[in-house]
Amino acid sequence: MIGKYALRFFSLGYLAVLLVAPVGYVFWRTFEHGVGPAWDAVTTPDALHALKVTLILAAIAVPANTIFGVLCALAIVRHRYPGAGIVNAVVDLPLALSPVVVGLALLLLYGRGGWLAGHGVVFALPGMVLATIFVSLPFVVREVVPVLREIGTEQEQAAATLGASAVQTFVRVTWPAIRYATAYGIVLTTARALGEFGAVSVVSGRLAGETESLTLLVQDRYQSFDITGAYAAAVLLALLSMATLLLMTRLKPKEGTQ
Amino acid sequence: MIEARGIVKRFGAFTALDGVSVDVPTGSLTALLGPSGSGKSTLLRVIAGLEKPDAGQVLLDGEDVTSTPTQSRGVGFVFQHYAAFKHMTVWDNVAFGLTVRKRPRSEIKRRVNELLDLVQLGGLAKRYPAQLSGGQRQRMGLARALAVDPKVLLLDEPFGALDARVRKELRIWLRRLHDETHTTTVIVTHDQEEAMDVADRVVVMNAGLIEQTAPPRELYDHPANEFVMSFVGPVNRLGDTFIRPHDVELLLEPNGSTQEAMVQRLVHLGFEVRVELVRDDGETLSAQLTREQVEGLELQHGQIVYVRPTRQTVFTD
Numbered sequence: 001m002i003g004k005y006a007l008r009f010f011s012l013g014y015l016a017v018l019l020v021a022p023v024g025y026v027f028w029r030t031f032e033h034g035v036g037p038a039w040d041a042v043t044t045p046d047a048l049h050a051l052k053v054t055l056i057l058a059a060i061a062v063p064a065n066t067i068f069g070v071l072c073a074l075a076i077v078r079h080r081y082p083g084a085g086i087v088n089a090v091v092d093l094p095l096a097l098s099p100v101v102v103g104l105a106l107l108l109l110y111g112r113g114g115w116l117a118g119h120g121v122v123f124a125l126p127g128m129v130l131a132t133i134f135v136s137l138p139f140v141v142r143e144v145v146p147v148l149r150e151i152g153t154e155q156e157q158a159a160a161t162l163g164a165s166a167v168q169t170f171v172r173v174t175w176p177a178i179r180y181a182t183a184y185g186i187v188l189t190t191a192r193a194l195g196e197f198g199a200v201s202v203v204s205g206r207l208a209g210e211t212e213s214l215t216l217l218v219q220d221r222y223q224s225f226d227i228t229g230a231y232a233a234a235v236l237l238a239l240l241s242m243a244t245l246l247l248m249t250r251l252k253p254k255e256g257t258q
Numbered sequence: 259m260i261e262a263r264g265i266v267k268r269f270g271a272f273t274a275l276d277g278v279s280v281d282v283p284t285g286s287l288t289a290l291l292g293p294s295g296s297g298k299s300t301l302l303r304v305i306a307g308l309e310k311p312d313a314g315q316v317l318l319d320g321e322d323v324t325s326t327p328t329q330s331r332g333v334g335f336v337f338q339h340y341a342a343f344k345h346m347t348v349w350d351n352v353a354f355g356l357t358v359r360k361r362p363r364s365e366i367k368r369r370v371n372e373l374l375d376l377v378q379l380g381g382l383a384k385r386y387p388a389q390l391s392g393g394q395r396q397r398m399g400l401a402r403a404l405a406v407d408p409k410v411l412l413l414d415e416p417f418g419a420l421d422a423r424v425r426k427e428l429r430i431w432l433r434r435l436h437d438e439t440h441t442t443t444v445i446v447t448h449d450q451e452e453a454m455d456v457a458d459r460v461v462v463m464n465a466g467l468i469e470q471t472a473p474p475r476e477l478y479d480h481p482a483n484e485f486v487m488s489f490v491g492p493v494n495r496l497g498d499t500f501i502r503p504h505d506v507e508l509l510l511e512p513n514g515s516t517q518e519a520m521v522q523r524l525v526h527l528g529f530e531v532r533v534e535l536v537r538d539d540g541e542t543l544s545a546q547l548t549r550e551q552v553e554g555l556e557l558q559h560g561q562i563v564y565v566r567p568t569r570q571t572v573f574t575d
Contacts, residue, residue, distance in 0.1 A: 158343070163332075163406060164329060172343075176345040
């Protein structure tokens with residue numbers, strides 16, 4: 001009994017101190033003087049533009065990484081070819097690599113003197129999109145691969161013996177089995193895309209009202225001593241992330257339906 | 259008619275099929291029997307197009323289908339572990355082959371209901387596979403395979419994952435089904451009793467090769483070699499001589515052609531009793547007697563009896 005309560009106390013305490021307290025503090029500071037100042041801070045032209053940039057980044061990176069992620073997972077699990085192991089390892093690279101390094105790499109490649117210089121990539125939206133795609137790439141793959149392994153190939157083979165084409169087999173047999181895993185991967189991808197700071201920071205050039213996403217806006221305001229504005233933007237970002245997490249719990253399959 | 263000609267299939271360094279040729283006559287129920295690793299499942303999968311042979315040809319009704327993809331071969335396949343579409347109801351599972359062929363809805367409805375009745379799952383059409391027993395799932399698998407009117411029906415250890423009682427029920431049921439539909443059927447099994455019970459021809463395989471092809475009775479009475487002899491039923495081996503336990507006669511008195519042995523153990527298996535014996539030269543053998551015979555002889559543990567084979571087989575190479 002004591003062990004059970006100790007375990008609960010410890011795990012809840014850990015969450016409270018390390019997660020809830022800092023986030024809660026941000027909320028408290030934001031609404032310290034009522035909703036009015038906070039609302040004003042997130043409806044300035046720069047803030048609205050930053051929100052728009054963040055949403056655009058997510059709107060491009062998430063579908064791209066979803067399609068690529070599912071195809072890549074199929075390539076890793078369902079096909080045997082030399083170098084499959086390397087593909088599997090490379091997918092994890094964005095998790096291992098510091099985002100700053102990703103940003104610098106893009107800067108060197110597309111920036112002045114780089115191999116692919118002069119396409120308006122660096123210090124503009126395309127560069128930020130590339131950076132966001134890079135850092136949020138592994139999540140769908142990593143969610144879908146174990147599920148594909150677990151379901152095995154028998155159902156797909158059964159579909160083939162029954163006359164189903166490869167596309168019919170994917171749509172009617174494989175996809176229903178991996179859709180929850182894909183949805184979970186999409187949520188993680190979205191959260192990462194919304195929250196990305198390091199890589200985007202390096203390639204964006206940080207032009208307020210042009211190439212500033214919400215995360216960059218938060219830091220920008222904080223550094224210029226606009227504390228209320230920084231907190232308000234941070235809260236907006238936090239709310240977006242929480243909305244995706246909430247969506248995720250709704251998407252989780254109920255026990256027994258799978 | 260299924261014809262496999264000189265099929266070779268290797269998995270890395272392992273040769274699963276080493277040049278196998280087999281004919282399955284139209285309308286027959288043929289069993290591929292062998293121990294695990296003998297290549298029987300691989301041969302079935304090559305016929306279905308689920309494995310590509312390294313050499314050899316597969317002909318279905320005279321047409322070379324070696325390079326035809328599985329979905330165009332018109333085969334029905336039943337998997338050991340059911341391969342049920344987990345997210346579909348029983349009805350949708352059975353209808354799958356018809357819906358991918360975009361058959362008219364009325365035809366699909368009629369055919370699926372017909373098949374569900376045939377496999378006695380009519381009342382469970384709205385259930386999901388997870389809500390069915392193993393036997394019910396495999397009957398669903400069979401209905402699903404039959405829905406598309408396959409030229410041949412291929413069953414890969416279909417009852418292997420079921421308990422002994424359900425297994426016996428299902429194979430009797432499969433035999434009846436075959437007698438009604440006459441679909442050319444190949445069943446893979448490692449269970450000799452199952453093969454003999456259900457099939458009209460048995461192909462015994464070992465180490466990627468065919469040892470013998472014969473009707474069950476001939477296989478049992480005239481096995482081609484030692485492997486077949488010992489695989490299709492229990493056998494006593496005394497030197498070069500093979501004797502079935504039911505061909506061992508026990509006498510209480512010696513009569514010149516008998517040998518002395520001691521009763522080591524009596525195993526009661528209902529109507530039959532297995533008597534385990536040890537001869538004076540140390541060789542062990544078992545005899546299969548009826549309960550009445552054992553009671554008539556008043557056999558006891560440790561008793562000395564006299565053994566005489568009524569029938570024995572010697573293979574000459």
